[in-house]
Amino acid sequence: MKINISPKSHIRGSITVPGDKSISHRAVMLSSIADGITYIDGFLMGADCLSTIACFKELGVSIDVSGDRVCVQGVGMHGLKPPTHPLDVGNSGTTIRLLSGILAAQHFSTTLTGDASILSRPMMRVVEPLRQMGAEINSPDGGIHAPLIIHGKPLHGINYAMPVASAQVKSAILLAGLYADSPTTITEPYPSRDHTELMLKAMDVRILADELDFESPRSTTIWPAQALHCAHINVPGDISSAAFIITAAMLCPESHITIQDVGINPTRTGILDAYKDMGADITISNRRLWNMEEVADISVATSRLHGITISGGIIPRLIDEIPILAVAASLAEGTTVIKDAQELRVKESDRIAAISHMLRNFGAEVDTTDDSIIIKGKSRLKGCHTNPKGDHRIAMAAAIAALLADGNTSIEGAECVEVSFPGFFELLNSLGY
Numbered sequence: 181m182k183i184n185i186s187p188k189s190h191i192r193g194s195i196t197v198p199g200d201k202s203i204s205h206r207a208v209m210l211s212s213i214a215d216g217i218t219y220i221d222g223f224l225m226g227a228d229c230l231s232t233i234a235c236f237k238e239l240g241v242s243i244d245v246s247g248d249r250v251c252v253q254g255v256g257m258h259g260l261k262p263p264t265h266p267l268d269v270g271n272s273g274t275t276i277r278l279l280s281g282i283l284a285a286q287h288f289s290t291t292l293t294g295d296a297s298i299l300s301r302p303m304m305r306v307v308e309p310l311r312q313m314g315a316e317i318n319s320p321d322g323g324i325h326a327p328l329i330i331h332g333k334p335l336h337g338i339n340y341a342m343p344v345a346s347a348q349v350k351s352a353i354l355l356a357g358l359y360a361d362s363p364t365t366i367t368e369p370y371p372s373r374d375h376t377e378l379m380l381k382a383m384d385v386r387i388l389a390d391e392l393d394f395e396s397p398r399s400t401t402i403w404p405a406q407a408l409h410c411a412h413i414n415v416p417g418d419i420s421s422a423a424f425i426i427t428a429a430m431l432c433p434e435s436h437i438t439i440q441d442v443g444i445n446p447t448r449t450g451i452l453d454a455y456k457d458m459g460a461d462i463t464i465s466n467r468r469l470w471n472m473e474e475v476a477d478i479s480v481a482t483s484r485l486h487g488i489t490i491s492g493g494i495i496p497r498l499i500d501e502i503p504i505l506a507v508a509a510s511l512a513e514g515t516t517v518i519k520d521a522q523e524l525r526v527k528e529s530d531r532i533a534a535i536s537h538m539l540r541n542f543g544a545e546v547d548t549t550d551d552s553i554i555i556k557g558k559s560r561l562k563g564c565h566t567n568p569k570g571d572h573r574i575a576m577a578a579a580i581a582a583l584l585a586d587g588n589t590s591i592e593g594a595e596c597v598e599v600s601f602p603g604f605f606e607l608l609n610s611l612g613y
C-alpha cells in the first residue's frame with residue numbers, strides 16, 4: 181500500500197494511543213501459564229501481539245478477543261499442549277525470544293519460525309543461556325538463526341552476565357527460570373525494560389532486582405515458581421507509539437497535544453529525557469499505577485530543539501524511538517550524535533542503515549558508523565518518495581517527517597505500521613490540519 185502525505189500546519193488534540201506492545205505480549209504469555217481466567221484490557225491488536233495470541237492458541241490455550249479486551253483461560257505452568265505444527269511468530273522478535281524461554285521447559289518439542297526478517301535476526305543470544313540452563317535447542321545453522329527446534333528439558337538455575345542489554349533475552353531467561361530447580365540470576369550491562377519482572381511480581385512470583393540506576397549494571401534474581409495468579413491486566417498506551425505523535429507536535433508550528441494513559445515505566449522514558457534535553461516543552465501529569473506499571477498523561481507543545489549527544493545507559497531506554505528521534509534531530513539546531521547503538525543493526529531491519537537512507541531521501545545530513553548516527557540539523561526537509569522495506573517504525577518516522585517537509589511524500593509498503601500501531605494513519609489525519 182502506497183500512502184501519500186502532505187504537510188500539516190499544526191497538530192492539536194487530546195488522544196490515546198494503542199496499548200503497549202511489550203506489555204501486551206507479556207500479558208498473554210503470563211496469563212496463559214497462570215491459573216484461572218485473566219481479562220486483559222487495552223491490548224494492542226497489532227500484528228506482533230496477534231502472533232503471540234495465535235501461538236498460545238496452538239499451545240492449547242483458549243483465548244477470546246472482543247474489542248480491545250482479551251480473555252485468557254490460563255492452563256497453569258504445566259498445562260500447555262504440544263502444537264501440531266511449527267509456530268509462526270510473524271515479524272515478532274519478542275514472541276520468538278520470550279516463547280523460547282517458556283518452551284525450553286515444557287515436556288514436548290516445538291519449532292518456532294517467522295517471516296524473512298525474523299529468520300535473519302540473531303537467536304544465539306537466547307539459545308546460549310537457555311542451553312546453559314539445560315535446554316536442547318537446535319536450528320539448521322546450529323542455533324544462530326530461526327527456525328528454532330526446542331526440545332523441552334528439566335532446567336536448572338544459572339548465573340548469567342548478558343553481553344548486551346536486551347529485555348527479550350533477559351525475559352526469556354527469567355521465564356525459563358520460573359521452571360528451573362534453583363534460582364537464576366541475570367546481570368545486564370545497563371537496565372533494559374522490566375515489564376516481565378513487574379508482571380511476574382504482580383502474579384506473586386518471587387523476583388528481586390537491583391535498584392534502578394541507568395548508568396550501572398543491573399542484576400535480577402528469580403526463584404522457581406509453583407503457580408502464577410492473575411485476574412486483570414490493564415495495558416497502558418505505548419510510549420513508543422506516543423513518541424511519533426509527541427515528535428509531530430513538537431516540530432509543527434502552533435501545536436499542542438495531550439496523550440492520555442501512556443506507560444511511563446522509567447526503563448522506557450529515555451525519549452522524554454532526550455527530548456527535554458533538546459529543549460522540548462513536555463509536561464507529565466496525572467501519574468498513577470496500573471498493575472505496578474506507572475501511567476500518566478503527556479502534554480507537548482511546539483518547541484525549539486537543539487542537538488544533543490546520547491550514549492550508554494539511555495540507549496536501551498529509547499532503543500525503539502531512535503528512528504523518530506533521528507527525525508527530530510534532523511530539524512533541530514546543531515548536531516545530534518547517537519552513540520553505542522549497535523543493537524539497531526539487528527532490529528526489524530538494520531535501523532542505522534534504514535534511518536540514514538530514509539532521512540537522506542528527505543534531504544537531511546546524516547553520517548553513520550558501525551554503532552552511531554550523526555545528524556546535522558536543518559531548518560527544512562523536502563518531501564520525497566521513500567520505502568521503509570517492511571519496518572514499521574521506519575515507516576512511521578517517515579510519515580512524521582512527511583508532515584513537516586516541504587511538498588508531498590509517498591511511502592511505499594506503508595501497511596507495515598499495523599505491526600505496532602493499527603490506525604496510525606487515521607489518527608494522523610484526525611489531528612489538526
Ligand code: S3P
Binds near residue numbers: 201202348349372523
Ligand atoms: C522488547 C525489547 C527490545 C525492543 C523490542 C521489544 C521487549 O528489544 O527493541 O521492540 O518487548 O522485550 P531487545 O530486547 O532486543 O533490546
